[in-house]
Amino acid sequence: SDRKYDPYRPTSFDQITRDAKDFCQELMPKPEEETRKLALLQKLSDIAVEVFGEAEVLPFGSSGNGLALANADMDVCVFLNPKEGSEDVSPVEFVERIGDRLEKDPDFENILQLKRARVPIVKLNHVNGIACDIGYQNDLAIWNTRLLRAYCRVDERVRDIVVIIKIWAKRRKINNPYTGSLSSYAYVLLVIHVLQRQGVLPNLQTIVAANGKVPFWDCQGFNRYFFEDIPNLSHYWQPTPESQRQSIGELLYEFFRYYASEFRYANHVVSIRSGGLLTKEAKEWTKDHTQPPPLQQQQQQQQQTLVPLSEAPANDTEQAQSAPAADSKPVVKNRYLFCIEDPFELNHNVGRPVDRYSLFTIRGEFMRAAKILSRKGDGVITRLCVERE
Numbered sequence: 218s219d220r221k222y223d224p225y226r227p228t229s230f231d232q233i234t235r236d237a238k239d240f241c242q243e244l245m246p247k248p249e250e251e252t253r254k255l256a257l258l259q260k261l262s263d264i265a266v267e268v269f270g271e272a273e274v275l276p277f278g279s280s281g282n283g284l285a286l287a288n289a290d291m292d293v294c295v296f297l298n299p300k301e302g303s304e305d306v307s308p309v310e311f312v313e314r315i316g317d318r319l320e321k322d323p324d325f326e327n328i329l330q331l332k333r334a335r336v337p338i339v340k341l342n343h344v345n346g347i348a349c350d351i352g353y354q355n356d357l358a359i360w361n362t363r364l365l366r367a368y369c370r371v372d373e374r375v376r377d378i379v380v381i382i383k384i385w386a387k388r389r390k391i392n393n394p395y396t397g398s399l400s401s402y403a404y405v406l407l408v409i410h411v412l413q414r415q416g417v418l419p420n421l422q423t424i425v426a427a428n429g430k431v432p433f434w435d436c437q438g439f440n441r442y443f444f445e446d447i448p449n450l451s452h453y454w455q456p457t458p459e460s461q462r463q464s465i466g467e468l469l470y471e472f473f474r475y476y477a478s479e480f481r482y483a484n485h486v487v488s489i490r491s492g493g494l495l496t497k498e499a500k501e502w503t504k505d506h507t508q509p510p511p512l513q514q515q516q517q518q519q520q521q522t523l524v525p526l527s528e529a530p531a532n533d534t535e536q537a538q539s540a541p542a543a544d545s546k547p548v549v550k551n552r553y554l555f556c557i558e559d560p561f562e563l564n565h566n567v568g569r570p571v572d573r574y575s576l577f578t579i580r581g582e583f584m585r586a587a588k589i590l591s592r593k594g595d596g597v598i599t600r601l602c603v604e605r606e
């Protein structure tokens with residue numbers, strides 16, 4: 218094969234694979250947890266109908282894509298079907314009305330109405346132990362959840378690998394977009410990219426069942442088409458024989474090795490919708506920039522000449538440094554240090570919270586992980602996922 222010389226490559230992956238499988242078994246949510254989630258979903262659905270009339274509540278994120286760990290939060294999204302002629306409910310109004318109704322129900326605790334977030338949501342805890350985020354009319358989130366679920370159904374190994382990467386990222390404290398690291402969603406995209414390279418996964422967004430071109434199925438201006446008929450996938454795509462032989466251990470090692478020493482952070486963009494890599498130049502993802510609210514634009518431009526952007530604060534929702542007007546919205550910062558293209562929202566860098574400090578930490582963790590997996594001995598996965606202080 219054309220594999221590059223790798224002095225650290227383990228000679229056998231059997232031990233890693235065995236450890237990984239045991240580890241996954243423990244982290245799977247129990248059926249009892251699924252039951253509690255379904256009950257909560259039903260309850261939220263009843264409440265949404267009561268408040269808004271016609272309403273549908275759909276799970277997304279890990280509770281919708283089959284990639285949940287035990288005790289994971291539940292993300293749900295409410296869709297309304299307002300009657301002809303009636304006025305649309307704005308996101309802020311939605312948060313207020315459903316939030317106020319939930320306040321009256323003793324089954325819900327710690328209710329937070331996040332009206333000014335980039336995407337307004339209600340956060341709460343249900344007395345049955347489940348934490349839940351309630352969003353509003355986010356079609357793309359539902360579609361990318363379904364895309365991820367489809368990839369999971371292509372090959373059993375996807376789930377196990379994702380579960381280990383998620384727990385590793387959480388324990389190593391590099392799974393928090395608010396502090397400059399990556400969301401779970403970003404890690405799943407990174408895994409799919411590596412598995413596409415290895416021939417384990419196809420590019421579902423370019424497979425077309427009927428002869429012809431890839432159709433354009435509009436969703437908020439983006440193409441949400443992908444091949445979803447996984448039971449019939451084999452008529453259109455076959456995994457390589459080599460990829461079928463690769464164990465979970467080997468694929469995990471490949472994941473870490475790739476991001477530790479092959480992926481070129483300075484030039485490359487991970488793109489699962491193109492089945493490979495794009496360049497930052499081709500996407501014009503070369504300059505970090507801010508998106509100030511229109512009224513503040515001038516003030517912001519002045520500020521940019523004073524403060525180099527690379528020194529700007531890391532946080533996604535951080536306020537501008539010079540005292541902003543009292544009613545100003547947060548300034549959104551887009552960085553292009555770690556570039557991960559959203560599969561549908563092609564102008565969205567899912568890795569945009571990453572700044573140069575957190576990138577250093579994350580790359581260090583990839584290297585640490587590859588090194589640990591290349592050593593022999595029991596309990597490699599436990600060592601891999603040791604809590605970082």
Ligand code: GTP
Nearest residue numbers: 277278279280285286289358361362400401402567
């Ligand atoms: P855990 O909550 O850690 O179990 O992971 P998760 O699979 O629920 O992923 P996460 O909470 O990171 O994201 C939830 C969902 O938000 C994703 O499945 C996407 O549907 C949606 N999403 C879309 N764009 C973004 C993005 O840029 N960042 C994040 N965090 N989520 C996004």
Ligand code: MG
Nearest residue numbers: 278279290292
């Ligand atoms: Mg989630």
